[in-house]
Amino acid sequence: MTSFIGVSDMVRWITTSDVPRILVGLMERIEQDYRRWNSFDKTPRVASHTPFGVIELMPTSDHEIYAFKYVNGHPSNPARGYQTVTAFGVLADVHNGYPRFLAEMTLLTALRTAATSAMAARLLARPDSTTMAMIGTGSQAEFQALAMRAVLGINTLHVWDTDPDALAKFVRNMRPRGFDITVASNSGETLEAADIITTCTAEKSHISVLPPEALRPGTHINTIGGDCPGKTELDPRVLHLSDIFVEYSPQTRIEGEIQQLDPTHPVTEIASVLAGQEPGRTSPEQITLFDSVGFAIEDFSALCYLRDDVAGTDYEKYIDLVADPEDPKDLFGMLGSLSPVG
Amino acid sequence: MTSFIGVSDMVRWITTSDVPRILVGLMERIEQDYRRWNSFDKTPRVASHTPFGVIELMPTSDHEIYAFKYVNGHPSNPARGYQTVTAFGVLADVHNGYPRFLAEMTLLTALRTAATSAMAARLLARPDSTTMAMIGTGSQAEFQALAMRAVLGINTLHVWDTDPDALAKFVRNMRPRGFDITVASNSGETLEAADIITTCTAEKSHISVLPPEALRPGTHINTIGGDCPGKTELDPRVLHLSDIFVEYSPQTRIEGEIQQLDPTHPVTEIASVLAGQEPGRTSPEQITLFDSVGFAIEDFSALCYLRDDVAGTDYEKYIDLVADPEDPKDLFGMLGSLSPVG
Numbered sequence A, B: 001m002t003s004f005i006g007v008s009d010m011v012r013w014i015t016t017s018d019v020p021r022i023l024v025g026l027m028e029r030i031e032q033d034y035r036r037w038n039s040f041d042k043t044p045r046v047a048s049h050t051p052f053g054v055i056e057l058m059p060t061s062d063h064e065i066y067a068f069k070y071v072n073g074h075p076s077n078p079a080r081g082y083q084t085v086t087a088f089g090v091l092a093d094v095h096n097g098y099p100r101f102l103a104e105m106t107l108l109t110a111l112r113t114a115a116t117s118a119m120a121a122r123l124l125a126r127p128d129s130t131t132m133a134m135i136g137t138g139s140q141a142e143f144q145a146l147a148m149r150a151v152l153g154i155n156t157l158h159v160w161d162t163d164p165d166a167l168a169k170f171v172r173n174m175r176p177r178g179f180d181i182t183v184a185s186n187s188g189e190t191l192e193a194a195d196i197i198t199t200c201t202a203e204k205s206h207i208s209v210l211p212p213e214a215l216r217p218g219t220h221i222n223t224i225g226g227d228c229p230g231k232t233e234l235d236p237r238v239l240h241l242s243d244i245f246v247e248y249s250p251q252t253r254i255e256g257e258i259q260q261l262d263p264t265h266p267v268t269e270i271a272s273v274l275a276g277q278e279p280g281r282t283s284p285e286q287i288t289l290f291d292s293v294g295f296a297i298e299d300f301s302a303l304c305y306l307r308d309d310v311a312g313t314d315y316e317k318y319i320d321l322v323a324d325p326e327d328p329k330d331l332f333g334m335l336g337s338l339s340p341v342g
Helices: A007-016 A019-035 A106-124 A141-152 A164-177 A187-193 A236-240 A249-255 A270-274 A296-310 B007-016 B019-035 B106-124 B141-152 B164-177 B187-193 B236-240 B249-255 B270-274 B296-310 B331-335
Strands: A002-005 A046-049 A054-061 A065-073 A087-093 A099-104 A131-135 A156-160 A180-183 A196-199 A220-223 A243-246 A288-291 A317-319 B002-005 B046-049 B054-061 B065-073 B087-093 B099-104 B131-135 B156-160 B180-183 B196-199 B220-223 B243-246 B288-291 B317-319
Touching: A002 A007, A002 A296, A007 A099, A007 A106, A007 A296, A007 B331, A019 A106, A019 A141, A019 A270, A019 A296, A046 B054, A054 A296, A054 B046, A054 B054, A065 A296, A065 B087, A087 A106, A087 A296, A087 B065, A099 A106, A099 A296, A106 A141, A106 A220, A106 A243, A106 A270, A106 A288, A106 A296, A106 B331, A131 A141, A131 A187, A141 A164, A141 A196, A141 B331, A156 A164, A156 A187, A164 A180, A164 B331, A243 A270, B002 B007, B002 B296, B007 B099, B007 B106, B007 B296, B019 B106, B019 B141, B019 B270, B019 B296, B054 B296, B065 B296, B087 B106, B087 B296, B099 B106, B099 B296, B106 B141, B106 B220, B106 B243, B106 B270, B106 B288, B106 B296, B131 B141, B131 B187, B141 B164, B141 B196, B156 B164, B156 B187, B164 B180, B243 B270
Parallel strands: A002 A099, A131 A156, A131 A196, A156 A180, A196 A220, A220 A288, A243 A288, B002 B099, B131 B156, B131 B196, B156 B180, B196 B220, B220 B288, B243 B288
Antiparallel strands: A002 A317, A046 A054, A054 A065, A065 A087, A087 A099, B002 B317, B046 B054, B054 B065, B065 B087, B087 B099
16 A cells, blocks of 8 residues: 555644644755765656646656656636645655655645755855845745744744735734734835845746845845746846855756856856855855755655654555555456456 | 545456456547647656666646656566556646546556557558467466457467466466467467467566567567667567557657667657558568557556546545645645644
C-alpha cells in the first residue's frame, strides 16, 4: 500500500502541529538537502503551456529516493472560483521504483515556498532586519509572513495589493497572530521602512511592482511571482541594482525575473552560498535579490519532512496504488476470478 | 474530490467486464487518438536512470485534457519479489489545471500495451495470420495473447521463455482460455509456423532473442522488450530485414530496437499509416516490425477510456487530493482552527 496524505489530513497536521515548528523544520530539511546539491539529479521542470496556464512535472532524485511534484499555475483561476496553484507529490524508492508516498501539495507547497524564502533571507538579508514590505497578499502571503517571523523574527509588515479583498483577507488572517501590519496605499509606500521586500503577484505578463527609485540600499528582495516564461514582476532596473541569487540557474533563466536579462548576467546559486563556496551578503549597503521560482529539491525535502513527521500517526492513510501480485511475473494471475472463457 | 481507481477496483473492473471488450475498446480509443496525432503535445518521456532501473514520467495533452503516467522499469525486480513494471496515471483539466482522475496503471498499462500491439498488427500483419510465436512469457504475455485473439482471431501460440516457471505460468493461465499452445524448446523453434512474432523480454542489455536465419518472409514482428537505452532484444540483422514502424520516432530512436541503427535509418510512424499518409504492409512477403516502446498518447487514451467506462459506477472512489478553499485567494483560511498565537 502507498501512504496518502489528503487535504483534510494535511490541514489537521498543520493546524495541530506548531506552525513555526513546521516552517523551521522544513527550512532545515531544505537547507540540509541544498547542502548536498551534488547528490541530486537536477533537471528544469517539464512544462505544458496553454493560454490558460501551465501544468508542470518537477522530478528529482538523490539515487535513494525519487520525488516528483505535479503543479499547475493558472493566473485567471481565482476570478473563476478556482485556485491559481494546486499541487500533489510522490516519493518513490529508487531501488525498486515503487511509489511509496502520495501527498496533497497545495498547502505543502505554500509552506515549502515560505520556508525556502526564509532560508534565503537568513543568508542574504541584513541581520538587523525588522520590517518586511509585502507586495501581493494572495494565497502565499500568510505563509511568507509566518516563515519570516519564525526564522528572522520579522514582526512588522507593510502590505499592498491591487485587490482590496486580498488585503482585507491578509489583515484578517494575520493581525490576530500578533503581526504589526500597516496597509499602504501603493506599492512604493510599503518600501519606505522595508528591510526585506517580498513580491508575490500572479499576473501572467511582464509587470513592475517595485518602483526602482524607491529601493533603499541594504534591502533584501524576495521575488516569488515571476515563475514562468512571460511572467515577471520586477522592472529590469531593479535587477541591475541587485546582486541576484537563484535556486537552479538553468531553470531560473527560463522562468525567473532574470529571463529579462542577458543569459550571461552573473547570478549565484543559493546552494553555493550554503556550501560556503560563494559569498552571500558582503556589505550592509548591498541590495540582494532572491529570484525564487521553486525547485524540485524543495519539494523532495518537503515530502521527506512530511513523511517522517506523520509516520505512524493517523494523519497517514493508505491507498492501493501499486499492483502487487504474489508471483511478480504473474500479473495476469491477479485476475484470478476471470471467467475461463474470458 | 479526485476520482480514484485503485488496484482492487481495477481488478474488479477487468474481471467483471468482458476482457476482449476492454481490449477492443482500448484499441479503438488509442486508434482514434492516434488519428488526431497533431492535436497532441508530444515529448519524449522524462527518464531518471540508475543502475537499478528507470523511473519515467510520460506527459501529453490535447489542450483539453492533460495526462501523465508514472512508470518504472526494474529488470532485476522479479528476482527480489517485486514487479518489473508498476505504474499509475493522472488526468487533469487543462482549463484550470486541476487533477481530476487518478488510477493504478500497472494492470492498465499491460492492457494498453497489448491493445497497441493489436492495433499495429491489424495494420501490418498478413490478414491470413493464424499463429503467433511468443518469446518471453512474463507479466505482459497473457495480455498480448488475449488482445491478438480479440482483434485478429489468433488462437495458436508457440511460446518460449528462458524461465521454465514463466512458461508454466503462461500455459496454466492461457490453456483454460481455449488457446492452442505449443511450448518450444528454444526461441528459433517457435518461429517455424509463426505469422506474427511477439518478443517481450526484460533483460537490461543488448540481447538477441530471434535467430535472423529462422525468420520467414511475410512475418510481422511485434517487439516490446527493448524500451530504454542499452536494452534491446533483436539482432540488428533482424532490423535490416524488416520495414520498421514506430510510435514516436524521436522517443523510439533513444529507447527502441532502432537505437542500434544509424539515426537516419528510415522508419514509419504508425500514426501516418492510420492517417493513410504512409503505406503499412505492401506485400505478403514483406517482414514488418513494430518497434514498440510505449508512448504517452496510449496512456492518455487508456485513462480516458477507463474514466468513461467507470463513470458513475462503484469502481470509482474519491480522494481529497486538491485543496479547495472557499475563497480561492484565501488558502490560509483553510487552516481555520489554527491557534491565534500559531
